Each structure stands twice: as structure tokens, then as C-alpha cells.
Amino acid sequence: MIDIEKCNDDHIDDHVDEEIFNCLNLKNLKSFFLFAGAGSGKTRTLVSVLERFRDQNYQQLQLNGQRIAIITFTNAACEEIQRRLDYDPLFSVSTIHSFIWELIREFDKDIREWLDANLNNQIDDLKLQLSKGRKGTKTYVDRVKSLEIKEKRINNLENIKHFTYNPSGLNQSKESLSHSEVISIGAYFLTNKPLMGKILVRKFPILLIDESQDTNKELINAFFEVERKNNNIFSLGLFGDTMQRIYSDGEVNLGNSLPDSWSKPVKKMNHRCPPRVIKLINKIRSTVDGQEQRERTDKNEGFVHMFILHSKTDKRNAEKKVVQRMAEITGDPKWEIVDADYTTLILEHHMAANRLGFIDMFEPLYKNDKLKTGLLDGSLSGLQFFTRIILPIVEADEIGDKLKITNITREYSNLLKFQKGERDQLLRISKARGAVDKLLSLWDDSKDPTCIDILQCVAELNLFEIPDSIFPLSVKEKKEELISEEITADGKSDVLIAWFESLNAPFSQIRAYDSYINDKSRFMTHQGVKGLEFPRVMVIIDDSEARGFLFSYEKLFGVKDKTEADKKNENEGKDTSIDRTRRLFYVTCSRAEESLAIVAYSTEPELVKKHVIQEGWFNESEVEILNVQ
DNA sequence: CGACTATATTTTTTT
DNA sequence: AATATAGTCG
Numbered sequence: 001m002i003d004i005e006k007c008n009d010d011h012i013d014d015h016v017d018e019e020i021f022n023c024l025n026l027k028n029l030k031s032f033f034l035f036a037g038a039g040s041g042k043t044r045t046l047v048s049v050l051e052r053f054r055d056q057n058y059q060q061l062q063l064n065g066q067r068i069a070i071i072t073f074t075n076a077a078c079e080e081i082q083r084r085l086d087y088d089p090l091f092s093v094s095t096i097h098s099f100i101w102e103l104i105r106e107f108d109k110d111i112r113e114w115l116d117a118n119l120n121n122q123i124d125d126l127k128l129q130l131s132k133g134r135k136g137t138k139t140y141v142d143r144v145k146s147l148e149i150k151e152k153r154i155n156n157l158e159n160i161k162h163f164t165y166n167p168s169g170l171n172q173s174k175e176s177l178s179h180s181e182v183i184s185i186g187a188y189f190l191t192n193k194p195l196m197g198k199i200l201v202r203k204f205p206i207l208l209i210d211e212s213q214d215t216n217k218e219l220i221n222a223f224f225e226v227e228r229k230n231n232n233i234f235s236l237g238l239f240g241d242t243m244q245r246i247y248s249d250g251e252v253n254l255g256n257s258l259p260d261s262w263s264k265p266v267k268k269m270n271h272r273c274p275p276r277v278i279k280l281i282n283k284i285r286s287t288v289d290g291q292e293q294r295e296r297t298d299k300n301e302g303f304v305h306m307f308i309l310h311s312k313t314d315k316r317n318a319e320k321k322v323v324q325r326m327a328e329i330t331g332d333p334k335w336e337i338v339d340a341d342y343t344t345l346i347l348e349h350h351m352a353a354n355r356l357g358f359i360d361m362f363e364p365l366y367k368n369d370k371l372k373t374g375l376l377d378g379s380l381s382g383l384q385f386f387t388r389i390i391l392p393i394v395e396a397d398e399i400g401d402k403l404k405i406t407n408i409t410r411e412y413s414n415l416l417k418f419q420k421g422e423r424d425q426l427l428r429i430s431k432a433r434g435a436v437d438k439l440l441s442l443w444d445d446s447k448d449p450t451c452i453d454i455l456q457c458v459a460e461l462n463l464f465e466i467p468d469s470i471f472p473l474s475v476k477e478k479k480e481e482l483i484s485e486e487i488t489a490d491g492k493s494d495v496l497i498a499w500f501e502s503l504n505a506p507f508s509q510i511r512a513y514d515s516y517i518n519d520k521s522r523f524m525t526h527q528g529v530k531g532l533e534f535p536r537v538m539v540i541i542d543d544s545e546a547r548g549f550l551f552s553y554e555k556l557f558g559v560k561d562k563t564e565a566d567k568k569n570e571n572e573g574k575d576t577s578i579d580r581t582r583r584l585f586y587v588t589c590s591r592a593e594e595s596l597a598i599v600a601y602s603t604e605p606e607l608v609k610k611h612v613i614q615e616g617w618f619n620e621s622e623v624e625i626l627n628v629q
Numbered sequence: 630c631g632a633c634t635a636t637a638t639t640t641t642t643t644t
Numbered sequence: 645a646a647t648a649t650a651g652t653c654g
Binding site for chain 2: 134247
């Protein structure tokens, strides 16, 4: 009897699909806010409702030349939804940035006007700051530079026929808008230019927004405005969970003051996490809004375990130990080091670089603003030289795959680009083979050559073309010249010095970097895992290693007291850094499908232990202070 | 020397 | 957006 009731529990959210489907009636469109927590099957709802909608309305939309827009926060989420909708062109699935860009890109004249006004404001601000600030400091120099750039840009505005959107640190063209400009322009146009709203509604009668709690607040309010003006002919559908708001420009009170006409379905189930994890996240949430998720009846209980270590512990050893303990506790061999399959969540990228061992090549490039984005998305040509040519050759050599080496060489090497009807092809092939062998001899006796060594070797052999960005480093004994360039310190030598420092790292770091950037490693950031799920999750918490200032786990865990700013925010009913950290903690914990390990480095392990037990997050038996050398 | 002020630090988003 | 630290003023 009880079992049957429980089984039905797994389906308590089924009515939600129906409710949303009813909003999407083209004759009388209605907006909705779906409260959908972690693992609530939000994407499944989205997909099944849209498929049903398509079956009934395909022709009419086709006839009107209309589509359904679904906008997501990250590319990962965008791809996932596209895939699950079978890449049907009826659905325009895009990130919020590309969606807004597509909306505004034709309006060059209006963009120019907006930019002119916006740049003028910024220039005024900068001038004010310059007049108040101290001279000769780094910030002063940066401000002067920034002012120059902005003045140049504003003077050049009238020459720009078409604006573009390809902001990457290095080759940012004069025509390009930045990420935040695109969003701000979109919000401004939607609010102040009625035509824009009409175009939007005409093209996309239905607009669904994933992770709406993190959508830029000006923009989300602009969408609300469009919705208000287009009752019944436009449906705005928001999917979100306020507890998972982890970016600072989301609308704080989203969902609190929605018009009565909106449908407000709530999903209660969590289909992802095991009962023990759900108990934990409900508890973490209890002081915020008391919303509780229900567990599935068909899941194993699952595991949560917290390991507390002193901040000065050796982290590699500590985390090895944690993994061993998790294997013992859960009896799950996938926590074992031998065939490990768990995901480690770090707060900031450099924490992954430390753990995967590529910090030496990472840090110099990361510090340089022009190289930072390219480093993180793997698009730097100077690194692709190593990751796409050298690394595959080295890996092919390790398994003795001669054919693969030849293929890579043929694809990239100058030595194997034949003229038509050229003679002596065999000679050149053997020459190229000899050159590759020479290059590979750098790894003889299990040596780990530096990237500079490899670069110079390749240059000497004339084996592969060397990207412009690192070409100056391919000439041997260039070091002194670099240092003299440093003294002149123009922008370009900054970049070159960063490259020089980075490429002094051993090549093995390139392999580690490549695995991280191309998602082959087990590491992800706390903020980057939004919407994702993994069977085994290890959350690394370490304020002392983190550099940012947005989150403070030491405060959340009761080690550090509330600051004046926290008390002030609390009194004014505003978000405090503790609230913010709690939400991030909630997001990371709610990724786990089977077992969850929290690894907290603290200056006061005993205090942390006391606090997390007192909060009711963990039982005594689930918390251990590890002493690792 | 105490009091005050300026500065640096992070995540995600594109073609 | 919050705070530790470095720097400056009286």
C-alpha cells in the first residue's frame, strides 16, 4: 500500500508539463515562471512540452515564419538542449549573448548612438577618477591608457559601418562590441525602442529563458516590459531556481512580484541526487526560503562526507587520502585511484592548474589580460602549436603509431608540401622522418623538454610553421634581447615576455593543460558546473588558495565573523557574502548523483566541524578532520 | 604613528 | 561586489 503511494510520488510533477503546455496556446499565449530546482527534470519538461507543441503548431509557425526561442546561460547548456530537440530549426536555441547579438546586430545606427553616449559617460568617469587619483600608480597608467582607447574609439565611431561581436583579448577589432555592451544594448533597445520589442515578438512569439535567476537584471526586466506590452501574443517562459543564483547581475527578487496572469508551476522532485544528498541540500536551503525537494523512491541512499584539513596541508596528498577514504566509505571502486572516475570542483581555474600540474605554463599567460581568454578557451595559436601538432606526435610515438606521426607531419609540415609533379618525393619524406625523429629525441631517456627547447628544435629543423605570436622565441639565445625589450615595455613585449615565461615550462604541462581545457580532466569550476551532474563529486573548498572576493567559505562555516558590511547588508535586507557563498555551496553539492565528498581547507578545522554539525548539515560520523603531512 | 584612501582580485558570455 | 594590504597624509 505504502509502496504504491510512494511510487506515485515520483510523478507528482507530471501536471507541470501540462500547465506549461497550456500556456503555449498560440491563440492566447500566457507567460509562466517555472520554479525548478536542482535535478528537477527541467530540461526534460522543456523538451517534452516543446515536442508536443511542435506536433500541433508546426504548420502555423512555418506559415508565419516564426520560431520558438530558447536561451541559455552557457554553451554547454545550449548544446545539450539543441541535441535533445534533435537540432530542429523550428527552435532557436542559443546563449543569451548570441541571442541578443542576433537581435541587435542590424541596427548599426542605434548601436552607434548608444555607444557614443555610453563612451562619453565612461570618459567623464575616467577623467574624474584621474583628477582625484594618485599619479604614477599602475591604476593611474591603466586609466590613462583606457581613456586614450575610449577617446580613440569614440572618434572612430562614425567610420564604422558595421559593428561586430568578436571580443577576444588579442585581435579585438575596432568594430567589436564587448560582452557586457551587447547585453546592455539589448536591454536598452528592448526598453526604449518599441520597434525592437515588436520585432522580437513577431519573430519569436514564445521566448523561454533557462537559468533565469542569473540572467542580467536589466535585460530580464526589459523582457518583462515587452511581455507587459504584448499580452496574449507573446509568452515569456522563465525557468529558474533563486537558490542557484551565483552571478551578481541576476535579478534578486525574480519570481516574487510576478503578475497574477502568469502561471507559476513548481517542481518538487529531485530526480538527480540520492536521498542523503537531497537531505543535505534541503538543510542548506532551509534558512533561506524553506523550499524542500522530494527524493525519488527508487534511489540508493547515497553518501555525503566532509573532510576538514588545515589550510597548510599538502593538498595533493590530502586529496589522495580523501579519495581513498571515499572508496572505503562508499565501497565504490570508481573512487579508487586506479580507475578513478570522479569530478573535482575547484573555485578558480588556477586551482585546477595547481592540481593538474600546469601552473608554470598557465600563470604567466593568465596574468596577461590580452592572453587570458584565449588561454582559457584554448584558442591561442601559440598553444595550439603544441596541443595540435607536437602533443599528438608525442602521444603517437608513445604507442608506436608511426602512421599517425606521418599523417600529422604531412598535415602540418613544410617539408611535406609537394609541388605538382615534383621529383625526389621519397628523399623529402625520409628527410621529414629524420627531422621528426630528431625532434622526438628530445624526449629520450624519459626527459621532459621545455616548450622553448621544442620550439627552437622545430625552428632549426624547419619542420613546422611557427605561429607569429611565439616566433621571436624560436631563435636560440633570445633571452637577453627579451629582457632589454622589457625595459622599453611597450604593449607587445608584455605579451612576448608572458609567452617566454610560459614556454619555459616543461612540455608535460602542455598535456595537463590540454586535458583541462578540452574537458578531458576531472576538474571543473564551481560556477562552470551549473546545470551539470556527475556520479561522484569532490568539492574543494579553500579560501586561502582562492583569489577572488565574492565568496567566503570561512564565513559560511563560522570560522570568520560577519563583517561590518555583512551586518549592514543584513539590516538592509540585502544579499550578504554568506548568502552568496551558501548558494554556491548549494549548487556544487546538488551536482552529485551518487556520492559527495566535501574537502574543506580551513585555518580552524575544529570550528568548521562543530559548525557544520550544529547546522545539521552532517552527522558526527560524516565529518572527519584529516591530518595529512 | 594612526587614520584614511586607493588598489587588486574572480566567474561566465563570441565568431 | 567586499576586504586585505599598501601607500599617503597630517
